[in-house]
Amino acid sequence: MSPVEPTLVTSSERVQDGVDGLTVPLHRLAHARAGDKGDRLNLALFAYDPNHYALLMDQVTETRVLALFAHRGASRVRRYPMPGLAGMNLVIDDVLQGGVNGALNLDGHGKTLSFLLLGMTVEVQKV
Amino acid sequence: MTFLLGSGAGFSGDRTDAAIPVVAELIRRGQPSALVFETLGERTLAAAHRAMREAPDAGYEPLLSELLAPVLGDCLSHGICVLGNFGAANPDGACQVVAELAGRAGFPQVRIGRVHGDDIRAHLGSLDLQRWEAENRELPDEASLISANVYLGAVPLTEALALGAEVVVTGRVADPALFLAPLVHHFGWAWDDWDLLAAGMMAGHLAECGAQVTGGYFADPGYKEVPDLARVGYPIIEVEEDGSLVVTKPPGTGGCVTERTVKEQLLYEVHDPANYLTPDVVVDLTSVAVSQVGPDRVAVRGIRGKPSPQRLKTTVCYEGGWQGEAEISYAGPNALARAQLAADVLRERLAFRAPTELRSRLDIIGHASVFDSDAGDLQRTAMGTGNGDYRLRLAAEHAERRWVERATQELLALYCAGPAGGGGVRRHYQRRVCTASYLVKRSDVEAFATLFNPRSDYHVAS
Numbered sequence: 001m002s003p004v005e006p007t008l009v010t011s012s013e014r015v016q017d018g019v020d021g022l023t024v025p026l027h028r029l030a031h032a033r034a035g036d037k038g039d040r041l042n043l044a045l046f047a048y049d050p051n052h053y054a055l056l057m058d059q060v061t062e063t064r065v066l067a068l069f070a071h072r073g074a075s076r077v078r079r080y081p082m083p084g085l086a087g088m089n090l091v092i093d094d095v096l097q098g099g100v101n102g103a104l105n106l107d108g109h110g111k112t113l114s115f116l117l118l119g120m121t122v123e124v125q126k127v
Numbered sequence: 128m129t130f131l132l133g134s135g136a137g138f139s140g141d142r143t144d145a146a147i148p149v150v151a152e153l154i155r156r157g158q159p160s161a162l163v164f165e166t167l168g169e170r171t172l173a174a175a176h177r178a179m180r181e182a183p184d185a186g187y188e189p190l191l192s193e194l195l196a197p198v199l200g201d202c203l204s205h206g207i208c209v210l211g212n213f214g215a216a217n218p219d220g221a222c223q224v225v226a227e228l229a230g231r232a233g234f235p236q237v238r239i240g241r242v243h244g245d246d247i248r249a250h251l252g253s254l255d256l257q258r259w260e261a262e263n264r265e266l267p268d269e270a271s272l273i274s275a276n277v278y279l280g281a282v283p284l285t286e287a288l289a290l291g292a293e294v295v296v297t298g299r300v301a302d303p304a305l306f307l308a309p310l311v312h313h314f315g316w317a318w319d320d321w322d323l324l325a326a327g328m329m330a331g332h333l334a335e336c337g338a339q340v341t342g343g344y345f346a347d348p349g350y351k352e353v354p355d356l357a358r359v360g361y362p363i364i365e366v367e368e369d370g371s372l373v374v375t376k377p378p379g380t381g382g383c384v385t386e387r388t389v390k391e392q393l394l395y396e397v398h399d400p401a402n403y404l405t406p407d408v409v410v411d412l413t414s415v416a417v418s419q420v421g422p423d424r425v426a427v428r429g430i431r432g433k434p435s436p437q438r439l440k441t442t443v444c445y446e447g448g449w450q451g452e453a454e455i456s457y458a459g460p461n462a463l464a465r466a467q468l469a470a471d472v473l474r475e476r477l478a479f480r481a482p483t484e485l486r487s488r489l490d491i492i493g494h495a496s497v498f499d500s501d502a503g504d505l506q507r508t509a510m511g512t513g514n515g516d517y518r519l520r521l522a523a524e525h526a527e528r529r530w531v532e533r534a535t536q537e538l539l540a541l542y543c544a545g546p547a548g549g550g551g552v553r554r555h556y557q558r559r560v561c562t563a564s565y566l567v568k569r570s571d572v573e574a575f576a577t578l579f580n581p582r583s584d585y586h587v588a589s
Contacts, residue, residue: 027350031347031350031351031387031391032391033344033345033391033392033394033395035394035395035396035397036396037396037398038259038564040398042394042395042396042397042398044390044391044393044394044395044397046387046390046391048387071499071500071502071504071505072500073500078399080399080400080401082394082400082412082413082415084413084414084415084416084429085390085393085394085415085416085417087390087394089394089397089398089400091398091399097500097501099562100169100170100562101169101170101447101559101560101561101562102447102561104450104486104487104488104501104522104523104524105488105490105497105499105501105522106490106492106496106497106520106522107497112497112498113497113498116498
């Protein structure tokens, strides 16, 4: 089975074989869980292989995550590195369009959004 | 000696047979232990207050009997303390149910501790409230107010245990405090031994969502495999007097406890990992390490604590008007284009058939929905074959039910007046509950515990 659902991934997020490296969804390298409080979402992201922690820190930046959630009205992203867990906690403000009580979205908690993050692409070196 | 914390439920609506293997394992081990039911979400309490308004005997966890009946007798006969926030809006009502269940199980003299003080609705107006950081909402007017409850810490729960309670019933408390209380009671930890309190709170944090630490909410086929999810075992946390923790689950159950399952739950709903706020301690997770120490056994080390905050979180629930939803399906050749046309028709109809203050949203499920914005940005850009199986969904909200009904009726009318081949319309409406959170001064909150007296206390308003 393909880890890339065509209906959910835009053309720029498809796996691309570049000259210097491979562009792959974060989903190949990391796992994540979403949690909510009010209109704030946290995404805990962990590398499967601790050797990929540096790559996550280089490429899963506050700027890129803010851009990924811009269409949802995200106003700020703060990233808390957790090197001991080979992961990070991403806290995104104003992304739930009202939160569990105010949202018209089917998923007012934003629980599914861990997989929106995992659809983001990262570049890995060719081996 | 090791103290065992078992989880019997992680939310209102959780599996009602989850506690059975947990209790069987607690009995088999024969160590001091507690079983905790966490069943009170942000909105669950508002639903409970509403239910109590309509029927004074309601207002506690609706599944309470189903959750407790299979295990209460075994817990009482083996000295396993039971704690739960299943009191919701009506802890006295829940106490009465516990008393009846215990009586039926042969324990008519059961001692039930009841925690008081979370419901501050009566004097909300006179309190010094600060807005909670993640929100920016005005206090709702008195007429629309449904409930106001403080997240209490573990102190009044330990008071209940000190009174000899075998079952502790609470309304709103910080979820992990349900787990910290029996640890403090058993080990005699001091209320300013911050590292120990932090370890106990995190034991609770890891277990409070039930299966979420033992393989639930984790499986991703091909990437993260979880065996026998249909029989996933709920967590047992082994806690030592020095605050050492091991996360495990009953033998013979499904699921798994791995470094990965524990890491995902460790940061669940956490914001700044250096300052995880709880009523009893501020937890610092920056030095935490997890390590697999055996099959389905993960040790968690390096949890540190800092002095507890001066203010406690309070969540206020208030009436939020009406929300309605309606859906219609389109499938097969050119289905996406037909669903999109239906959406366009609906938008146009609502523009002249509904008041401008009606808030609405259209999703095309199967194409773009939960990731999308209310404005439908992804709906216009997402890729797809266009020949799949789609469901157009309308969500609308308004202060008055009639306008929500009107909006969903417009979707219904797509049957005959919309694009070809639409089918399977469903619609429903519900009252909406809004919440807002504030911080109250700890000194303004009076929390305490009493032992429940089934005859005299029943029907006393909380």
